[in-house]
Amino acid sequence: MGKKWQIRKVNEGYLKRLSRSLSMPVSIARVLMNRGVFTLQEARDFLNPHLSFLQKLQELPNLKEAVLLLDKVIRERGKILIFGDYDADGLTAAAILARFLRLFSSEVEIYIPSRFREGYGLNREAVESILKREPNLVVTVDCGIRDLPGIAALRNKGILVLITDHHLPDFDLWPQELCVVSTWDRDSREMISPLSGVGIALALAQAYGEYRGTSVIPVEEYIDLACIGTVSDVVPLLEENRVIVRYGLEKLNRNPCCGLRALCEVSGLTGRTIGTQEIGFILAPRINAAGRVEDPQPALALLLSDEYEEAIKLASYLDVLNSRRKKEEEKVLESVFQDEKNEAYLQDEVVVISGPEWNQGVLGIVASRLSEQLDRPVIALTEIDGVAMGSGRSIAGFNLSRALECSSSLLIRYGGHEMAAGLRLPADRVGELRDFLNDNFAEEVEKARSRRGLVVDALVGLREVNEETLFWLEKLEPFGEKNPPPLFAVLDASLIRS
Incomplete structure (x- = not known):
């Protein structure tokens, strides 16, 4: 193939200790170390992710302040407007937060701008539209962190603003008094979590639920939605994201929410095992298609729907929009090469x-x-x-x-x-x-x-390609960004047929 390849180097002492302590093949221990897993505890956590690990979500900066701000507006019967991005990450984030906050207030609305009318973020057009709705609090999901003029315009009109976003902030212009729940640390200017926008929305819902003592547990109830947004945004499937996707896939395959169940049926996934590939190449593109070729509202309506007949109609429409999206894509590519x-x-x-x-x-x-x-x-x-x-x-x-x-x-x-x-x-x-x-x-x-080249996780002998290795490979799932399927090399072997 003419492609350069190399084997990842690891500390041999750590490698043997990890393999011996967990009674796992050396090749699997190598894979773990190549994913940044070095200690025995890190390996146990990686191989056996548990929902309790999501307690770490509560460590996000300003989460407590955000909960108190939400609670103040809800108890005063104020109007909350959730403002989100038009992609699958933003739409699932908006759906989670709206579904949950509506358990406490009837004054919760969602505004997802059109890519073609208002464009991305809290720009002038979006701010004008928000002002017409007269909210007391605007909560952004998956956007807003760099939209300081828009934030200032809202605050100048007496509207409270809560930003939840995972994108890179402009630290030098970040107002100290602004409540921002982010994956970035203001002081160190370092990323402190790999969460996407929906992960932050899930953290906020969970924190507010714990504060109010509700029986609905967001990290259980909405984890299928969080899984879709996390995979679609191609964030690293490590740490909390690994837990969200592992348990989100379980819920997707067992009892997904009404809208996702309908989308799976229309997409031909009923009865099939749904993994990250099915999300990335089948489900997420259909959710994204609405905002790409028309208006994101049908996708949002699907994620909020509790009526299966309605959900099937919406999912079918997204399927049509996805076909249009493919045609538009090919038109642009054709134009590039012409x-x-x-x-x-x-x-x-x-x-x-x-x-x-x-x-x-x-x-x-x-x-x-x-x-x-x-x-x-x-x-x-x-x-x-x-x-x-x-x-x-x-x-x-x-x-x-x-x-x-x-x-x-x-x-x-x-x-x-x-x-x-x-x-x-x-x-x-x-x-x-x-x-x-x-x-x-x-x-x-x-x-x-x-x-960049072909990087091999480990050299293996043909005898190692067995059921035990398969057992451990399954424990490494779900695969995705920063946790790709392992790549093994066998030396001195000839391919007879494929």
Whole structure:
């Protein structure tokens, strides 16, 4: 295949101790160490995740203050508006929080903006729409952490604001008095948890439930929704996320909520075992499709539905929208390769492509597909009325969000994390952005690419490919980001047939 490959190196002393202490094959112990699991206790926790581990969710900064703020508004019969992103992470987060808070108040509404009308986050259009609804408290889910002008506009009108978001904040501009529940520590400026937006929403619901002493336990009742959002957002399936997905998959396969049960039926998954692959490639794309080609409301309605007949209709509609999404995606890709300039830009280390009136909703997928194909970071932009907007996807080892932060003087707005970002800039500055990124980061991308190859977890003999190894492999699931399926190598073997 011509692909460089290497075996991950581990401390042999730790390796033998781990293997011996847990009576596991050395190859499995190697896999654990390659996933950052070194001590005996870490290994036990990784192999036997339990719902009780989610107690760690309560350590998120400002969670207690957020609970008290929620409780104050609820007891005063104030109106709460949940404002969320239009992707599967934001939609599941909004659904969890709304479902739970409606047990305590009839004054809970959800507002999910349209990608095509208002756009992402607490921008001017979204703020104007919020003000018309006259809430007492706005709770953001999976967005808002960088939208300081929008937050200020709401607070100036006397509206309380609670931000829950996992994206990278602007620490220098973060108001000290603002209540923010985040995966980032304000003082150290370090990420302290791998949670996605829905994970934070689940933590807030759980904390409020414990405060009020309710019989409904969010980490049990809504974990199937949290699982969908976590997998769809491609966050590391480690620590709390591993527990959320392990138990979320159990609930999905046993007794999912009404909307997800309908979506599974329409998607042809009834009777099949649902794993992370089924979420990532079948369920989540249908939830995302609504916001990508039209309006996110049908997807939200599905996640909130308790009527199966209604849920089936909504799920069927999402299936239709997903087919439309695929066609729009192919149209953009076809346009890229038919345009000589864009085709030339595909040779850059940081690929920036743009086109007139491409469907903005599919640009993240287009960037992702091209990034995987080219093994380079890709930014795909649509140009409408003098503004270029779109999404970027990166490769392992290159922090796209940091690169955009360095380019901020060229941008109207941006946000995201290491592997994915959204951005908006004047259309006549797209060329400047392309030049800046390649002038300043081409070498870094090239180094990241050169380090990438086929990395093998362990060398094994054919005798080790047995039922015992299979037993341990199943205990390593669920697989996903930062916990990929193990890759083993067998030397001096010939493939007779496949």
